[in-house]
Amino acid sequence: MKCPYCKEVNPPQRAKCAFCGKSLTQSQGVDGDRxxxxxxxxxxxxxxxxxxxxxxxxxxxxxxxxxxxxxxxxxxxxxxxxxxxxx
Ligand SMILES: [Zn+2]
Structure with missing residues (x-):
């Protein structure tokens, strides 16, 4: 699974990015930050x-x-x- 924030590829079914620590469950990213x-x-x-x-x-x-x-x-x-x- 590709992290929407840092673009690193994470193993599937991870809740958080192993590289930047952000949540991978909100794939829409930008809207969630508003x-x-x-x-x-x-x-x-x-x-x-x-x-x-x-x-x-x-x-x-x-x-x-x-x-x-x-x-x-x-x-x-x-x-x-x-x-x-x-x-
Ligand atoms: Zn990341």
Whole structure:
């Protein structure tokens, strides 16, 4: 079995790579490394309604951007917008 991370060939039925130690059971690799993205949309709406409107509106705009990017498959852009939302 070929390790998706270091590309070394491991004996079959190994759970972990003998060379880099990473799990061989998740063969899709890259997607599994992604951390989940919070779009903060619900929170942004609440802040806008009950707290400070200028700050809430900015967060709302970013939260909507995050959703737009995620739908379009722009993971990096979505993550950046998500981080900007709660700076
Ligand atoms: Zn490896």
């Amino acid at each position: 951390e989940p993205i919070q779009d903060h949309l619900a929170l942004a709406v609440l802040v806008t309604l009950f707290c400070c409107q200028p700050f809430g509106l900015v967060s709302l705009v970013y939260a909507i951007q995050v959703n737009t990017f995620l739908v379009g498959g722009f993971y990096k852009e979505a993550k950046e917008a998500s981080e900007k939302a709660w700076e």
